[in-house]
Every structure is written in C-alpha cells, then in structure tokens.
Amino acid sequence: MMNETITEKPDFDFENFTFGVQATDQMLVAKYENGSWSNFQIGPVKNISLSPLAMCLHYGQTVFEGLKAFKTVDGKVNIFRLESHFKRMNRSLERMAMPPLPASCFIDGIRELVNKESHWVIDDPEYALYIRPFAIATENKLGVDASHEYLFMVVLSPLKAYYNRPLRVLVETTYIRSARGGAGAAKNGGNYGASLLPQQKAKQAGFDQIIWLDASEKKYIEESGTMNIMFILNGKTLLTPALSDSILDGITRDSILKLAPELGLEVEERTIQITEILDRVGAGEKVEAFGVGTAAVISPIKEISYKDELFETYVEEDAVMYRIKNKLSEIRRGISPDHFGWSDLV
Known part of the structure; x- marks a missing residue:
C-alpha cells in the first residue's frame, strides 16, 4: 500500500531547534x-x-x-x-x-x-x-x-518543551473562541485563525496566552489559548470545564482525568465561573491553574489578569500538576505500566 523508501540518520541538532520549522525526511x-x-x-x-x-x-x-x-x-x-x-x-x-x-x-x-x-x-x-x-x-x-x-x-x-516557563494569561472579555452550535469541538483551521488576533493583542500587552470565556454571558471558563484548562483546588480536587460543542475534547485532557483518581484527586467536570476561581485565589486558597494539550502537555499558569486585576496562582515545585505530568510521562516512556491501553508501539 505504501511506497518503500530508505532514509539515513538525520543531520540535525536535537539540542537547538525551533518547533514546527523543521520537518523530518x-x-x-x-x-x-x-x-x-x-x-x-x-x-x-x-x-x-x-x-x-x-x-x-x-x-x-x-x-x-x-x-x-x-x-x-x-x-x-x-x-x-x-x-x-x-x-x-x-x-x-x-x-x-x-x-x-x-x-x-x-x-x-x-x-x-x-x-x-x-x-x-x-x-x-x-x-x-x-x-x-x-x-x-x-x-x-x-x-x-x-x-x-x-x-x-x-x-x-x-x-x-512547548512552553518552558509558567504563563501569564489574560481573561478575554471581548472576543470569543466559539459559540454553542458552532464548530468549537472540531479541530479545524477556522477555530485557530479566529483566535490569532486576540492572542496577538494579549501578547502585545505582556501576556503569554488568554483564557476564553463562553460566548453568551462571558463569565464561564472554556479553554486557555490553544489548550484545555484545568485547576487543582487545595491539592485535593481537579476541576475542569465540562465538555460542550464549543470546547475541544482534548486527548491530554482525557488522559489526565483518568489519571487523577490514581493520584488521590477528586475530579469535577462542570461549568466554572471565572469569578469562582479568582475568589478562591483572593481568599488565600491554594489554586493551581494549567493548560493541557498534546503539544504543551501541562503548561503551568502563574498569573491571571481579569479586568485589570492580577491574581497569582500556585506554581511551586510541590504543585500537584507536576506529579500528573511526571506520571503521564512515565506511561508514555514505558517506565510505568499502561493499563489504559494508550500506547501503540512500533
């Protein structure tokens, strides 16, 4: 079915390169x-x-x-x-x-x-x-x-590493990523093209990414930039927006939700108001925030800006999100057993 070809060892600097610029042979x-x-x-x-x-x-x-x-x-x-x-x-x-x-x-x-x-x-x-x-x-x-x-x-x-440092994110209150009944749950080019201008504006304002809110009320969290978004509350509860036709059904999201109970976390998938998260941070709760996706895996968020007010989330070395990332990496690399059947070995 496929054409037979032979390739040689790539002459490529694996230590210094920019993702997405170099294709293989x-x-x-x-x-x-x-x-x-x-x-x-x-x-x-x-x-x-x-x-x-x-x-x-x-x-x-x-x-x-x-x-x-x-x-x-x-x-x-x-x-x-x-x-x-x-x-x-x-x-x-x-x-x-x-x-x-x-x-x-x-x-x-x-x-x-x-x-x-x-x-x-x-x-x-x-x-x-x-x-x-x-x-x-x-x-x-x-x-x-x-x-x-x-x-x-x-x-x-x-x-x-896609993002090599914790992120500063801006809550987007003008533009939307997708609306109910639209194509937000599909991985199509239009969704990403429409996101470029608000992300560009956020970067010009000094932020790395944005948090998308729902289209109708602009108060419920949906995604973060090109990633799904998750929160860990006080080291005990993993919280993430419930899926809808305006949120991508992320594969990394699904992997983390299945791994979380093994790490002693309760899992909640539900609607999340942005004010709920920021009120928890303001009240002194330990709130971890992070984006999840195939390219980024887990990208810690250290600051959330909402209506010109800045909120700092927990990104210290003992944060639970790093344990999740390490556990996922161990399964991918064959260090820990894959009892989910996720691995396809060639």
Whole structure:
C-alpha cells in the first residue's frame, strides 16, 4: 500500500531547534476522489501544488490533529493514543462535511511513517516527535459547497518543551473562541485563525496566552489559548470545564482525568465561573491553574489578569500538576505500566 523508501540518520541538532520549522525526511499523502480515499503513499517531504480555485483556500474545509511519538526506556517508539486521535479526526471531518478516513490510512499509515522515521525519535524525556495529520479540500471550484476532492497528509516535526516557563494569561472579555452550535469541538483551521488576533493583542500587552470565556454571558471558563484548562483546588480536587460543542475534547485532557483518581484527586467536570476561581485565589486558597494539550502537555499558569486585576496562582515545585505530568510521562516512556491501553508501539 505504501511506497518503500530508505532514509539515513538525520543531520540535525536535537539540542537547538525551533518547533514546527523543521520537518523530518518523509511524509504521507492520500487522495480522496470519486467517492473514496486511495493512492496512499509515503515519500520525501515536498511542496504540494494547488489551484487558486482549490476550495480549502476559500471556504475553510481544513481539519488537523496533533499527536506525539516517544522513545521508551526499552528502545521502542510509542505513538501515544493513536486510536483516540483517529476517532477525533473523523469527528472533526464529519463536522466540516468532509469524508471520514479509513483506519488503514490514518492508523496504519502513521504507524508505517513513524517506523520509517524512527531515527528521529531520540532517547530524551523532554523530547518527542510531533505528528501532524491534516486534510484539506482540493476541488477546483468557486461556490459555497462541500468539496468532492481532498488531500490527507501527515508530516512529522521534532518537539521539545512547548512552553518552558509558567504563563501569564489574560481573561478575554471581548472576543470569543466559539459559540454553542458552532464548530468549537472540531479541530479545524477556522477555530485557530479566529483566535490569532486576540492572542496577538494579549501578547502585545505582556501576556503569554488568554483564557476564553463562553460566548453568551462571558463569565464561564472554556479553554486557555490553544489548550484545555484545568485547576487543582487545595491539592485535593481537579476541576475542569465540562465538555460542550464549543470546547475541544482534548486527548491530554482525557488522559489526565483518568489519571487523577490514581493520584488521590477528586475530579469535577462542570461549568466554572471565572469569578469562582479568582475568589478562591483572593481568599488565600491554594489554586493551581494549567493548560493541557498534546503539544504543551501541562503548561503551568502563574498569573491571571481579569479586568485589570492580577491574581497569582500556585506554581511551586510541590504543585500537584507536576506529579500528573511526571506520571503521564512515565506511561508514555514505558517506565510505568499502561493499563489504559494508550500506547501503540512500533
């Protein structure tokens, strides 16, 4: 099904690089036409050619995923939660009126691609190989309609710490990420494009990220920048917004929710008013706040700005969020047993 290629050890500085700029040597490409996916190929990374009429350039039919491969302590490569990402990709495709991918393309294709590029996965607990599957509409037509032709591609890129220090975040009270009934639960390009301006403004004001509130009342917490958001209250309770069609069903979010009881934490998924969190901080409670996502894993938040008032959250070395991160890393690297069945070894 896939083309056979041979690659050499990459001439690459694994100590000094910028995430997302360097791809590995090979990529996967598949086409959808005449009602089915076909022509799955693995070959050298190269530019693609599109007509200026390609529908992805006009009507937003783009969907992507992000997952990681890790080197385990026994020398294998672990593609973490591959099947979960496959299922979420297809949910996003359905929401964007795009055809679902067969497992033979997504799961088997990624396994084979990562296996061929396994020399890019080094034995370093702070390192991972980032896997970016994505699909775009390619039919050449102007007209608001679902395309009949698509490309599915997978590229790989080396990744180290996404955020290497605790974050300062701004609660966004003007713009929204998504509204109920919209496409907020789908991992599509439009959601991220619409977030760029408010994030840019936040950075210009000295913040690293933003906290998104709900669209209708602008008082309930939804996400943080490109991540789900969680809180730990007084070292005992893990609190996170309940899922809805305006919140992405994060795979890292799901992993942490399943791990939390093993670390003695109570778990609450519910609506959370921003004032509840800030009132707890103001009352002297120990509140940990952090973003969670595939690229970032766990990103501690040290300051939250809301209506020109600054609130400091707990980020000291004994914070529970670091224990969660370490436990997740141990499973990914094969140090702790994976009784959840999350690991896909190649």
